[in-house]
Amino acid sequence: MKLLSMKQRRKGSAGFTLYMLLGFGLLIFLSAASISFGAAEMRLSTAWEAIFRFDPNLTEHQIIQTLRLPRTAADLIVGCSLAICGAIMQGTTRNPLADSGLMGISSGATFAMALCMAFLPARTYGQTMLFACIGAAVTTAITYFIASFGKSGMTPQRLVLAGISISMLFGAFSQYISIKYHLGHALAYWTAGGTAGAKWSELLMILPLFAVGVLTAIGLSPSVTVLSLGDEVATGLGLKTRFVKGISTLIVLLLTGISVIIVGPVGFVGLITPHIVRYLVGVDYRYIIPASGLYGAVLTVFADLVGRLINKPYETPIGIIFAVIGVPYFLYLARKQRREFE
Secondary structure, three states: OHHHHHHHHHHHHHHHHHHHHHHHHHHHHHHHHHHHOOOOOOOHHHHHHHHHOOOOOOHHHHHHHHHHHHHHHHHHHHHHHHHHHHHHHHHHHOOOOOOOOOOOHHHHHHHHHHHHHHHOOOOOHHHHHHHHHHHHHHHHHHHHHHHHOOOOOOOHHHHHHHHHHHHHHHHHHHHHHHHHOOOHHHHHHHHHOOOOOOOHHHHHHHHHHHHHHHHHHHHHHHHHHHHOOOHHHHHHOOOOHHHHHHHHHHHHHHHHHHHHHHHOOOOOHHHHHHHHHHHHHOOOHHHHHHHHHHHHHHHHHHHHHHHHHOOOOOOOOHHHHHHHHHHHHHHHHHHHHHHHHO
């Protein structure tokens, strides 16, 4: 058994290295395409000159430096953050349908953003970030409370149902605020999910928090692997389950809040990516969490590029692109879970 386990670990490690290298290659290629292509027509050589030989007097160079580069960086941050959140949630709750969008977390951050738009028009970026994280924390607490209420306790099915209910409730609250305080187009475009308005100053403010969240998630990944075996097994192996779940929740709240501030409530990134990665690298969260971050960034950059090119010169927000992909996949997973439950 020990020899078999060693072989499995060696195989998982080799596969992880291979797929990480493949993912980095895809990310570099798609990032280059994201910088080079968009609504404004320009040659590839012009796009690369804007990076390596920037001329502030050229409009094309200004477009690359002030619009496309920060937009691509925002795609990377959002995709990585949401995919890691999904992987952590699926591991700690043992729920393959867990995702920050489906569990009510994104809707809480969105509701907080709507409140900020209505009552704090002169808010700073730091205040916006704080309110988004608080909103995410409130809806998370409500979701877990509802799912745990009753004799049977919390189950994966009840957690998903509670999350969807809270998402719908706070989504309705956000729409009410939008109508009452005439937020209109600003909130509507933001809730559709798009990185077109990303700015370097805002991304640089977020970057340290993003780095802390990602590094903490990777450091916590061995504990998430043990926790994914079940609370009783994890406790028997000496894991402090409450501590791990608490830190995991804080990471999810931080990374979800960051993502909502940048792009709005984009769903399904955290649902789809860990399943793809789990198929590639296995069930060890030491591999799943970092690989999910990488491939989440790949998928988000790709979705944003598709959204810019399918209906030029108009843009389709990435939230819509992921909804088209994610809804059928969610239905497939739900059907699969129902068969296993039966």
